[in-house]
Amino acid sequence: MRKVIYLVTALLVMSCSQEEFNIGNPNQADAARVLANAADFQNFNISNHTTMLTAQVSFSGIYFRGAADQFSTTNAFRGFWDYCDQPRRQVLNTTSNDDLIYQAGLPWVDFNGVINNANIVINNIENDGGEVIVSGSDVTEQELAAAYFDKGVAQGYLALIYDKAYIVDPDTDPNALEFSTYQELLDASLANITTAIGLASGSFEYTLYASGPSLDAATFTQLANSYMARFAIGVARTDAEAQSLDYNQILTYANAGLTEDFFPPALETVFFNNFQDWSLFLLGDGAGYMPTDQKITHLFDPSYDTDYPTDASIILPAATSDDPRLDLYYEYVAENFGFLRESRGRQLFSSYRTIKFFNDNDQNQTGIPVNIFPKAEIDYIKAECYYRQGNYGAAVTALDASPRMSVGMQSTTAAGPNVLNALLYEVSIELDLASGIIVPWTFMRRHDMLQAGTLTMYPVPASELEITQDEIYTFGGPAAAGEVGTASGSNDWRNINLVY
Template sequence: MRNFKKILFSTLGLILLITSCQEFETDLEVENLENPNDAILASDPVALEATAGNILNSWYMTVHSTSGPGAALQTMADVSTCSWGNFGMRDLSSEPRVAFNNTTGYSNNVTSSYFNSLYSLLTDSNTLVTAVEGGTEFSEPEMILMMGKMGQALSVGYLALVFDRVWLYDADGPIGDNETGETDYATAMSYALDRLDEAISIAEGNTFILPETWLPGVNASSSTIAEILNSFGARMLVCNVRNSSEKTNINWDRVLAYTNDGITADFNITMDDITWYDLIPKTYLVYPGWGKVDMRIVNLLDPNMPSYWANDLTNLPEATSADARLETDYEYTSSNSFSPDRGLYHFSNYRYSRLDDYITEWTIPVTELSKSELDMYKAEALLNKNDLSGAASVINAGTRTTRGNLPDVEENTTEIFDAIFYERMIEFAYTGMGLSFFEMRKEDLLQEGTLLHFPVPGTSLDAIPEEYYTYGGTSGEPGKDYSTGGWR
């Protein structure tokens, strides 16, 4: 490798430099048996199996952490509302929208830990793949290889969903046309989906069961994992676009194939409140006194309610809705604990109560990817393939009717489109990280000035070094880096 190649691998703000061994030599070579080198660790099957067992937990705890973008994405999407300054919620959802503070001095850890952790996950995943392909002996090598490919897919995929650019690398160094491995979010997602397809192929072609601690409460056989991975494929493929014009780049045949081979029931993981727990969105965006349901969502449930808490409002009565989920999933609140001086537009008369069992018991199964979410990807794929009958059938057999008790949608493009959007806002906005934001972004509905993706964290820019930049407000390219106008 050439010594000027750099991979942006950030660990506590540092840069991993890949340099040529020929250009760094030492006359003193002493084997330290008490501190084995990377080559030894990378060939130790016991250590590597422990790494494989941590892949899914590492990804899950990263995307559902308070040290990440999840809370800000939820409030920027006007699905949840909160005036508290924690987790970047107030700064990024205040109106009018302003540029994201990407300096190293910013007090909220919105992107740095997320960025670092996913690159760490990518490195661990690369190590697993290299070990299996290099002949390290495992009792179930195909299971380890699948975990490595899955980790590559999830780490790169979730970097692409959130950031403007990604650095691709494997154990041999940078990947791609750029000597540093730097690439755009679309190319990065293509790479992630290719690795995901490889993981799916391994799972479908072999028989194994993941240890319970690797994915608690799932009974994760290889066939079950294949279904889960197909479902993630649909999610990542649909959610990665930055505006409505990019929807033409989505391969709807591929989305449909993923959904046809995806989950047949909700993908739930059992929390233990020690190593598995969900802080965002399932705790801080639903716990009393924290996040509430944005009035935009209340208005979807009851069009007689305002979609925005105007300055002349003092209180609002209970909503009424034809959708049964208003009663089962939402709770009326007669007061607000938010600071009025931070903007009355943060106020709401509802909180999300469907997760009350979780925030009471803490050690129960919670949904990461629902069957309804997969259904909506399938319906959207069918809609874009002009199969209105098929799309309507999927919607009418799903949670719109089974939980909402709403009437069937007709075989009409507008009705189907609206029904898909509605389910995404009402049924599963509190499962996977950022789902509502990705949907609002895809449909050009984020408020004017809302960033469409995050810049590389300022700590990493300093370490490269690279000039400071950011997005949001009027910073960046209109319509590609920040929204030029949305739902209001």
């Protein structure tokens, strides 16, 4: 049976409003027309950059955010409640699940589409001898570097999200495709990003979207190293697996990474943070559409309950903390519970909403920063590497160089449990909605901090498995706790003694 992958070409960047979210029909590029003209070829490549970046701040991030207890809800719209309910639910990986296309389907389509488009560019240049001469300048190597980068980043996200996927190169026989493991995908990702770095030099420019800002070779190289650090440390599914990572290599990536935030400006209807648009929506009663999970307030104030009281007469008071980010990033809304339904579990309630990055219910505004990769994430990756190596003093130094000290004014004791607790705190608070769709979730899974039964990776979507006639399978649910793809809960954040 022929293996089939999603071949999607994003000549036009599709975006979605707060009120309606639809996945458009894939458009197959007219490759002959595009490749015949150098300017069109370059614009095709730029459109793929935009798609790759947009996929990192897409609607699909909501589900990872729920699984990581970053927000809470009882709202069943698009299956949101499925990812916040307790005990955790199994992923309904079946084509009868109308929400699967948003949950496991969207990243699969987006990132495989980016890979397909990058392969078109790579094939034209490397195998067909194509040259890209624009306004008298030879930008062939520039476009090739950009294509390898896009492909590597897309493969990195597939490695972090799914248990397996395809590795597709320009010369891959579509009739002989087989799934590769997430570790094999990571290796391919790192190799392709490394190739991109080697090709980026001189007057190199990586343009984020048509007529938009560009990265020079130095900044591009920093960003590329940052992604390699994110992927290399994020790939582990369990604490045991994380113990075997090469932290010296990850530190090498991080030390060559970003020295300032990569938050490029939005361009209305072309490039904006749809993940934040949904996550920060304010309801008429003052509640958040996606309320802040109790995990966050418990991290600020360990006396705060990990679950909301089930007694309907109890309204939790405001949390207290000496960290100013409690008030800078969150708002106490008392008994304004919005869409939360008591019949679906009052323990899921919250008296807080997230206000960091809030822009009057509209992230689709030109000029608003699109939070793709914060410098703080590099600080925390370094600190985590030092933690894993047992160098707690160096870990504290990295934490002190981050917003933990400069904004939160929080000190950390140089002891293993204290450093790990500080990392959980910072990843959950500082990186939430600042690092795209999956960072808090990948951090918690590699330290076994997810609730038992939480998925630690997605299965290949059932819609794909039906096409390939492979067996349909899934992950998640309390009955599967501790099995491959499902969190054991052995270091569940709710049971951690929060000392710093």
